[in-house]
Amino acid sequence: MISAFIADTEKSLLLLRVKELEEHHATFRDSVVCAFNQLLDLKDISTGVHSTRLAEWALRVARKLDIPEKCLYQVEVAALLHDVGKIGVPDAILKKTSALTAEERAIINRHPEYSWSILRLFSGLEEASLYALHHHESVDGSGYPAGLKGHDIPLASRIVSVIDAYDAMVSNRCYRKGLPHEEAIRRLLASSGSQFDSGVVQTFIPIAEQEAAEVFAAAGTSTAAAL
Numbered sequence: 345m346i347s348a349f350i351a352d353t354e355k356s357l358l359l360l361r362v363k364e365l366e367e368h369h370a371t372f373r374d375s376v377v378c379a380f381n382q383l384l385d386l387k388d389i390s391t392g393v394h395s396t397r398l399a400e401w402a403l404r405v406a407r408k409l410d411i412p413e414k415c416l417y418q419v420e421v422a423a424l425l426h427d428v429g430k431i432g433v434p435d436a437i438l439k440k441t442s443a444l445t446a447e448e449r450a451i452i453n454r455h456p457e458y459s460w461s462i463l464r465l466f467s468g469l470e471e472a473s474l475y476a477l478h479h480h481e482s483v484d485g486s487g488y489p490a491g492l493k494g495h496d497i498p499l500a501s502r503i504v505s506v507i508d509a510y511d512a513m514v515s516n517r518c519y520r521k522g523l524p525h526e527e528a529i530r531r532l533l534a535s536s537g538s539q540f541d542s543g544v545v546q547t548f549i550p551i552a553e554q555e556a557a558e559v560f561a562a563a564g565t566s567t568a569a570a571l
């Protein structure tokens with residue numbers, strides 16, 4: 345009886361220790377994600393607001409497409425860090441405002457592989473690393489780095505592809521003004537079924553509409569407050 349009690353106690357302590365280690369690992373993994381996000385900020389590749397917004401959109405699209413809750417963390421990390429490999433691209437190319445040469449374009453196009461090679465090193469981010477690897481694939485097979493087609497491209501990568509393209513189109517850059525929401529949606533639809541997954545585009549449009557309406561309302565409020 346006493347030996348059974350001791351065995352139960354040891355088992356409980358062991359389970360407690362395993363839980364502690366799992367929590368420690370999850371905290372460390374979250375810290376790594378935050379650190380990389382900060383690194384992207386410092387490198388001026390994306391802003392914290394941009395990354396957070398992309399992650400929110402990705403999660404909303406993923407839930408609408410019935411990606412299981414237990415898989416959403418990997419989708420979120422992929423949305424946050426898919427471009428982390430741009431750290432390996434020289435600034436002179438990354439921030440060039442004039443047209444890129446074919447050689448420069450080829451260097452930039454390596455960034456999904458760089459992202460994969462960084463993220464895969466961290467235990468617990470293996471799936472996110474694959475999603476990052478394929479975020480520039482096109483459903484017609486014309487994308488990179490692997491030229492994957494249709495559903496051979498991970499769904500999370502197809503999601504990141506659409507929301508990242510929309511965000512890039514509507515965001516202001518130092519060398520151009522962002523497109524109006526309506527034009528960005530028109531371009532997403534024009535490339536739906538060739539570059540972009542049509543199901544993902546259709547799922548994202550209501551989310552983008554809502555975002556645009558909120559931005560418009562906020563701009564109206566701030567203008568009214570300034571008068």
Ligand SMILES: [Fe+2]
Pocket residue numbers: 426427455456479480
């Ligand atoms: Fe990218």
